[in-house]
Amino acid sequence: MKLGEGVEAAIHCAATLASVEGNSTIPGAALAESFGLSPSYLLKHLNQLTAARILESVPGPAGGYRLARPAERITLLDIVLAVEGREPAFRCGEIRQRGPVKIDASAYVKPCGINAAMLKAERAYRAALAETRLSDIVADYKAEGDPRSFAASCAFVARHQRPQKPAAAKQI
Template sequence: MKLGEGVEAAIHCAAMLAGVDGAATMPGAAMAESFGLSPSYLLKHLNQLTASGILESVPGPAGGYRLARPAERITLLDIVLAVEGREPAFRCGEIRQRGPTTLDASAYVKPCGINVAMLKAERAYRTALAEAKLSDIVAEYVSDADPRSVAAGCAFVARHQRPQKSSSTKQA
């Protein structure tokens, strides 16, 4: 299974936003710059995260994005589903019922074993992602990463975050 590149960008942006102070925001353009991404490409994924209730979008010249809920309440599964959608990665097309050797439908009453196995794997994968909290990912990074990388990331956030007077401004 291959997830789209947008998943990586979305997770990194959410992790970056976990470091923003209080009600402050971070402009999408700054996050795009930080990760060397096209702003229009990243905006698509930020909008998906906003529509899913993971991020808040604050309009205006001092606006930007911030987490809509604490990082402890955001899982990697939340982010993956926001970007990739809720459909399973594998979708059985019942191709066993096509072609020259196809039998009457009564020969196919048992579920396709391949579909059963793939959906079992999907459940395991989703369970693992649901257990991975954004706050834990950030904490592990801060404790294990090269201190220079942590310092550079923190300095970038401090330089680009935009303080807000109130956290009551919300746009979905």
Template structure:
């Protein structure tokens, strides 16, 4: 299975936003800069995360993005589904019912075994992603990453976060 680069970018952005203080935001342009992505490319994914309720978008010159709920309430599955959509990765086209060995429809009364196996694997994959919380990923990064990487990431967030004067603070 291959997930889009947008999934990786979205997870990194959500992890970055887990480090902002209070109800501050970080602009999409700053996050694009941090990860060497075009702003227009990243904006598409930030909008999907906002529509899915993972992020909150605040307009205006000091606006930007922040987590819509606590990092411990955001799973990798939430992010993957926001970016990739809810459809399963495998979509059975019932090709067994085509070609020169095609039989009458009555021969295909039982569901395709390949489709059933792929859907079982999809359920296991989604369950594993649902168990991976954004807060755990951020905590592991803080504990296990090279201290230079942690310092650089924290300094970037501190430099680019935009304090908000009004509105409810992030939960």
């Protein structure tokens, strides 16, 4: 299964925003620069996260993005579904019922075994994502990541976060 690059960008941005203090925000352009992404590309994914109520967007020149809820209440599954959608990765086309080896339709009353196996695997994959919280990712990075990388990330957040008034929050 191949997830789009947007999933990686979305998880990295959410993890970065988990370090923002209080109700501060970070501009989308700064997040894009941080990961070497085009601002317009990243904006699409930030908007998906905002629509899914994972992020909040504060409009205006002094605005930006922040987590809409604590990192402990955001899972990797939340982020993946916001970016990739809820459709299963595998779609059975029932090709067993086509071609020269097909037989009478009554032979196909049971679900396709391949489809059943693929859906079972996807349920396990989604369950693992649902068990992994954004706060877990951040804690692992802090504990096990290269300290220089963690320090650079903290410095980036400190440089780019913008304090906001609580009433200024607006979800798009």
